[in-house]
Amino acid sequence: MKSDSSVRILKTIREIQKTSEKFRSEGKKIAVVPTMGYLHKGHTSLIERAGSLADIVITTIFVNPAQFGPNEDFTRYPRDFERDKTAAQAAGSGIVFYPDVEEMYPKGFVSFVEAGEASNILEGKFRPKHFRGVTTVVAKLLNITKPHIAIFGQKDAQQAFIIRKMIRDLNFDIDIVIAPIVRETDGLAISSRNIYLNETERKNALVLFRSLQYAQERIRQGERSIASIRKEMLNIIRSGAPAQIDYVAFIDPVNFSETENINQSEILIALAVRFGSTRLIDNILIPIS
Numbered sequence: 001m002k003s004d005s006s007v008r009i010l011k012t013i014r015e016i017q018k019t020s021e022k023f024r025s026e027g028k029k030i031a032v033v034p035t036m037g038y039l040h041k042g043h044t045s046l047i048e049r050a051g052s053l054a055d056i057v058i059t060t061i062f063v064n065p066a067q068f069g070p071n072e073d074f075t076r077y078p079r080d081f082e083r084d085k086t087a088a089q090a091a092g093s094g095i096v097f098y099p100d101v102e103e104m105y106p107k108g109f110v111s112f113v114e115a116g117e118a119s120n121i122l123e124g125k126f127r128p129k130h131f132r133g134v135t136t137v138v139a140k141l142l143n144i145t146k147p148h149i150a151i152f153g154q155k156d157a158q159q160a161f162i163i164r165k166m167i168r169d170l171n172f173d174i175d176i177v178i179a180p181i182v183r184e185t186d187g188l189a190i191s192s193r194n195i196y197l198n199e200t201e202r203k204n205a206l207v208l209f210r211s212l213q214y215a216q217e218r219i220r221q222g223e224r225s226i227a228s229i230r231k232e233m234l235n236i237i238r239s240g241a242p243a244q245i246d247y248v249a250f251i252d253p254v255n256f257s258e259t260e261n262i263n264q265s266e267i268l269i270a271l272a273v274r275f276g277s278t279r280l281i282d283n284i285l286i287p288i289s
């Protein structure tokens with residue numbers, strides 16, 4: 001679907017299932033980009049990637065209550081559907097699925113997808129039940145939009161791993177594509193939550209990417225001591241006056257478990273840090289030569 005044709009907004013599951021079924025019967029390839037809206041350049045890069053891989057791009061916009069904890073920002077999560085519609089269309093999305101909460105979770109809803117071990121560490125430790133909410137909504141969205149391809153961002157590396165695993169474990173007949181992190185020109189990973197940052201916090205948050213780049217450089221130079229790299233990363237992050245460092249974790253991307261060694265072919269360094277009341281995550285995937 002071309003970006004100059006007008007985007008179709010579908011709000012009911014029945015409508016979009018019928019629409020996808022029709023496209024499939026015409027031999028069209030469908031890609032879906034699940035989002036929570038408030039679209040930014042990270043999201044639109046996924047939509048553009050989807051357009052390069054498929055005939056029809058469906059963007060889903062749904063702030064999923066099941067992945068927010070009781071003290072998290074579900075009600076104040078930023079929303080702007082009119083702007084999202086324009087952004088999705090400009091990036092090449094022909095269809096936007098925009099259901100309300102009752103459509104996705106009608107009264108009596110009880111079935112959830114459990115996400116396994118990888119969902120209990122890092123984000124899962126700080127956000128209990130978060131990944132159960134993510135896998136459940138993604139499974140639903142895949143059944144609802146019936147895509148051939150689903151695109152997710154490396155920005156949420158743990159989520160990408162867990163969804164890839166779910167797709168394999170539950171035999172979804174769908175190719176998953178993980179797209180690279182889009183950053184602001186100064187290096188801050190783009191996130192809908194960046195708008196919560198005040199001017200000072202926004203400036204301080206640059207320590208996140210700086211610390212990840214530092215680690216990358218040290219590993220490139222041959223450093224293999226995680227303790228030494230982590231210590232300096234923490235110093236760099238602390239220079240940005242964070243309210244709290246939730247974690248700086250070294251992960252083996254093959255099984256998404258924390259590792260004590262740098263001896264695999266790639267290492268993922270993932271972190272979560274709070275600036276004021278805003279919690280930011282970022283990561284870097286480093287090849288080991």
Ligand code: AMP
Pocket residue numbers: 034035036037041042043045046151152153154155156179180181182183189190191192
């Ligand atoms: P969200 O709306 O935050 O649930 O994100 C929807 C999708 O966009 C997820 O697959 C995210 O990983 C991806 N995404 C969010 N921010 C970025 C970014 N800066 N670069 C690349 N992908 C992103």
